[in-house]
Amino acid sequence: MTEPVLNKEQTDTSIRITGESVEGQETVLNEGALSLLEVLCREFADEVPKLLAARKAKQAVIDGGSLPDFLPETRAIRDGDWQIRGIPDDLTDRRVEITGPVDRKMIINALNANVKVFMADFEDSLAPSWSKVIEGQINLRDAVRGEIEFTAPETGKHYALKDDPAVLVCRVRGLHLIEKHVEFNGKPIPGSLFDFCLYFYHNYRQLLAKGSGPYFYIPKLESHVEARWWAKVFAFVEERFCLTPGTIKCTCLVETLPAVFEMEEILYELRSNIVALNCGRWDYIFSYIKTLKNHPDRVLPDRQAVTMDKPFLSAYSRLLIKTCHKRGALAMGGMAAFIPAKDPAQNEAVLAKVRGDKELEARNGHDGTWVAHPGLADTAMSIFNEYIGEDHVNQLHITRDVDAPILARDLLLPCDGERTEAGMRLNIRIALQYIEAWINGNGCVPIYGLMEDAATAEISRTSIWQWIQHKQKLSNGKLVTKDLFKEMLVEELANVKLEVGPDRFTRGSYTQAAVLLEQITTSDELVDFLTLPGYEILTQAD
Numbered sequence: 125m126t127e128p129v130l131n132k133e134q135t136d137t138s139i140r141i142t143g144e145s146v147e148g149q150e151t152v153l154n155e156g157a158l159s160l161l162e163v164l165c166r167e168f169a170d171e172v173p174k175l176l177a178a179r180k181a182k183q184a185v186i187d188g189g190s191l192p193d194f195l196p197e198t199r200a201i202r203d204g205d206w207q208i209r210g211i212p213d214d215l216t217d218r219r220v221e222i223t224g225p226v227d228r229k230m231i232i233n234a235l236n237a238n239v240k241v242f243m244a245d246f247e248d249s250l251a252p253s254w255s256k257v258i259e260g261q262i263n264l265r266d267a268v269r270g271e272i273e274f275t276a277p278e279t280g281k282h283y284a285l286k287d288d289p290a291v292l293v294c295r296v297r298g299l300h301l302i303e304k305h306v307e308f309n310g311k312p313i314p315g316s317l318f319d320f321c322l323y324f325y326h327n328y329r330q331l332l333a334k335g336s337g338p339y340f341y342i343p344k345l346e347s348h349v350e351a352r353w354w355a356k357v358f359a360f361v362e363e364r365f366c367l368t369p370g371t372i373k374c375t376c377l378v379e380t381l382p383a384v385f386e387m388e389e390i391l392y393e394l395r396s397n398i399v400a401l402n403c404g405r406w407d408y409i410f411s412y413i414k415t416l417k418n419h420p421d422r423v424l425p426d427r428q429a430v431t432m433d434k435p436f437l438s439a440y441s442r443l444l445i446k447t448c449h450k451r452g453a454l455a456m457g458g459m460a461a462f463i464p465a466k467d468p469a470q471n472e473a474v475l476a477k478v479r480g481d482k483e484l485e486a487r488n489g490h491d492g493t494w495v496a497h498p499g500l501a502d503t504a505m506s507i508f509n510e511y512i513g514e515d516h517v518n519q520l521h522i523t524r525d526v527d528a529p530i531l532a533r534d535l536l537l538p539c540d541g542e543r544t545e546a547g548m549r550l551n552i553r554i555a556l557q558y559i560e561a562w563i564n565g566n567g568c569v570p571i572y573g574l575m576e577d578a579a580t581a582e583i584s585r586t587s588i589w590q591w592i593q594h595k596q597k598l599s600n601g602k603l604v605t606k607d608l609f610k611e612m613l614v615e616e617l618a619n620v621k622l623e624v625g626p627d628r629f630t631r632g633s634y635t636q637a638a639v640l641l642e643q644i645t646t647s648d649e650l651v652d653f654l655t656l657p658g659y660e661i662l663t664q665a666d
């Protein structure tokens with residue numbers, strides 16, 4: 125049965141759609157979905173600015189010289205004997221998950237890849253223009269119904285789902301992002317509520333009917349109070365749709381420094397709905413820079429030197445595993461940013477790096493990992509197969525009980541490594557090219573053989589900001605200043621022009637990207653997320 129269609133600005137609810145019409149939007153912006161969106165906004169939207177303000181208040185204390193620590197007031201939760209509610213059958217084996225934006229062709233490729241799960245991303249890898257967000261929901265709706273097909277206009281190649289596709293998990297936007305094309309009572313609504321509402325509403329019945337369920341990845345949480353907000357959203361929706369409590373399942377990324385100190389509490393707040401935590405290492409590194417931005421002894425080296433074997437990152441991975449397994453939750457690893465190279469010899473080197481990274485995760489006791497590209501799925505799969513063995517489907521039995529306790533100071537250890545001119549210039553070129561892609565609607569791009577998305581690019585631009593603020597000397601003795609950065613920016617913009625060629629450069633928005641990069645790198649206040657000013661540019665014509 126088709127539901128009534130609502131056109132731009134014509135709802136009888138307090139929800140107002142201000143975005144331009146997108147082809148096919150009537151299938152996802154229908155009366156039922158908008159009516160759920162309205163109640164969700166009425167119940168929960170007002171709390172989001174308060175949660176964001178609480179982040180700022182906590183940050184002010186750390187900026188004043190304190191370091192993050194485990195919370196004394198929640199000790200009883202950490203000491204208590206409790207478990208999460210349980211893991212549905214189709215989420216017990218997550219040894220390899222592919223991630224990718226909600227582009228139609230990529231969704232089909234991802235669901236067909238040799239992986240257990242596909243994380244369909246409205247976050248780090250998506251520049252959330254109105255059309256991309258709506259098309260993404262249409263694509264996922266079609267995918268859930270097994271009706272997704274695509275023919276590439278350039279090649280004529282036809283894409284369709286194979287039998288037995290990967291399990292679908294939808295990553296919604298973080299709490300800091302708004303969806304400005306939808307207003308509730310005259311104000312833009314939280315992007316997270318929009319993504320959650322549409323994916324849930326259009327797919328929960330079909331997913332449950334085939335033995336799966338409405339599964340979500342929740343990004344960039346900073347506290348258990350934010351987790352409580354999500355728990356309330358889930359419980360509210362379950363009750364409204366007469367679903368058994370715990371039908372909605374989520375995996376939370378632990379990808380901010382504040383959140384690593386509240387992992388037990390996050391699991392506890394969401395214990396009815398949560399099945400796993402995930403080491404979102406790239407945002408975590410970005411958050412380490414951001415959270416400790418006033419601490420001169422915590423300045424990071426070149427981005428390439430910040431690898432998962434560094435003590436502070438190793439402590440993060442091991443504590444996450446220990447915490448999850450104690451509570452019956454899975455502990456997912458993260459993303460190696462390498463992507464396959466066309467040249468076979470170079471590709472061997474890429475696969476060796478991916479193998480090393482995945483072995484470290486599997487050896488630590490992670491239950492699964494992420495790959496950015498189907499060409500890496502077999503490599504990750506073979507490593508996790510080896511560690512998980514024939515008798516298990518995950519590593520929940522690895523409790524890490526014999527490890528020495530992991531303390532706050534382990535999570536906060538400074539990271540050694542050089543700060544080089546080459547590293548600074550590379551950060552500039554990466555940030556420039558990524559911002560240029562993002563403001564033109566492409567949230568994930570290959571740059572110099574690596575996958576770059578919002579999280580990796582944040583590291584590049586905040587590293588430079590941090591080096592300027594803390595008057596770092598590069599390994600060649602040069603002092604990092606705003607002026608040095610500006611000089612390098614001009615030079616690296618010229619280098620990017622040489623690399624991409626004059627045609628691409630002229631067609632693109634590199635100068636606009638350089639202006640934004642200069643603003644956010646030389647401002648004394650650290651801009652919270654590059655996607656906030658980026659979103660203004662991305663949507664300025666709307």
Ligand SMILES: CC(=O)SCCNC(=O)CCNC(=O)[C@H](O)C(C)(C)COP(=O)(O)OP(=O)(O)OC[C@H]1O[C@@H](n2cnc3c(N)ncnc32)[C@H](O)[C@@H]1OP(=O)(O)O
Nearest residue numbers: 223224230233234248249406459496497568569570575579
């Ligand atoms: C920090 C984090 O949050 S990590 C999570 C967010 N990041 C991501 O999800 C990264 C997703 N990955 C990607 O977007 C892409 O792999 C990129 C942009 C890095 C590279 O893309 P491309 O340059 O197009 O890769 P390439 O040309 O090698 O692709 C080959 C094929 O694999 C497909 N492919 C590549 N990556 C993916 C993916 N993640 N999912 C599905 N299909 C993919 C391409 O669509 C292409 O298909 P085709 O041969 O049918 O045309």
Ligand SMILES: O=CC(=O)O
Nearest residue numbers: 404405406407579
């Ligand atoms: O979302 C993942 C990350 O590494 O950031």
Ligand SMILES: [Mg+2]
Nearest residue numbers: 248404407579
């Ligand atoms: Mg992230």
